Amino acid sequence: MVTASPVRPVPTVAQGPSLRGEGLRPRPRPAACPPRRRPNRPPACQRALHLVDIENLAGAPESWTPANLRTTFADYLSASDWHPGDALIVAANPLVMVHIAFELDGLPHRSQCGTGPDAADLLLLQAVPSDLVARYDRLSVGSGDHAFAPLVAGLKGRIPTLVVRSAGWLAAELYAAADQVVDL
Numbered sequence: 001m002v003t004a005s006p007v008r009p010v011p012t013v014a015q016g017p018s019l020r021g022e023g024l025r026p027r028p029r030p031a032a033c034p035p036r037r038r039p040n041r042p043p044a045c046q047r048a049l050h051l052v053d054i055e056n057l058a059g060a061p062e063s064w065t066p067a068n069l070r071t072t073f074a075d076y077l078s079a080s081d082w083h084p085g086d087a088l089i090v091a092a093n094p095l096v097m098v099h100i101a102f103e104l105d106g107l108p109h110r111s112q113c114g115t116g117p118d119a120a121d122l123l124l125l126q127a128v129p130s131d132l133v134a135r136y137d138r139l140s141v142g143s144g145d146h147a148f149a150p151l152v153a154g155l156k157g158r159i160p161t162l163v164v165r166s167a168g169w170l171a172a173e174l175y176a177a178a179d180q181v182v183d184l
Contacts, residue, residue: 048086049132051124052076052142054100055092057166057184066099072166073103075184079164080140084108087136089127091120121147133158140164141178146171153177 058064058072073090082088090097090104091112104111112123121143128151129135137159141148144165152161152174163170163178175181 046085047136048081048083048138048140049128049136050080050082050086050088050140050142051128051148052088052090053092053120053124053145054090054142055096055120056143056145057164058096059166064096064099069096069100070103072184073100076142076164079182079184080142080162082140089124091123091127093119118145118147121145124148125151138162141174144170144174146173149173149177 052073054069054073054076055064057076058069076082088107088109089112090100090109091114092100093115094113097111097113101111110127112120112127114120114123124143125147132139133155138161139152139155139159140162141152142164144163148163149171152163153176155161156177156179161177161179163174163181164184165181166184170181
């Protein structure tokens with residue numbers, strides 16, 4: 001024997017609660033949003049931003065051999081006083097980046113590849129954060145190109161700037177703007 005359970009009528013739109021105050025009330029909103037939590041970052045005074053144009057440091061295209069690029073990059077890290085935790089951005093022509101990419105394995109960095117005149121310089125300058133002074137306590141530029149002179153000059157008196165150059169050349173504007181210049 002089967003017993004039937006009472007059937008409840010399905011409420012229609014007219015029978016349901018209204019949003020106009022007859023049953024559902026909107027929750028009161030908080031007066032202010034809680035402060036946003038930021039991820040734990042080391043204090044700004046413990047980090048440097050490194051912008052490295054490895055082509056410029058290595059010299060003429062004839063010297064873009066894997067062994068020379070490896071040595072040049074290691075020399076840059078030493079000369080710039082690179083430490084774990086520093087931000088490292090490396091830019092080069094894709095043909096050069098192929099040779100140096102394995103040297104960068106294990107180093108937290110950002111690789112930028114581009115072709116054309118001053119491509120590496122432009123990529124590095126575009127990668128500079130707008131809040132550079134708030135996030136880093138110094139800037140290290142691995143290039144002698146004049147393209148970095150306005151950036152370095154704009155930081156004068158705000159954070160220390162270091163220019164690491166190859167034994168080749170250094171733009172006069174960049175030399176004048178930098179706090180310190182080191183030769184590889």
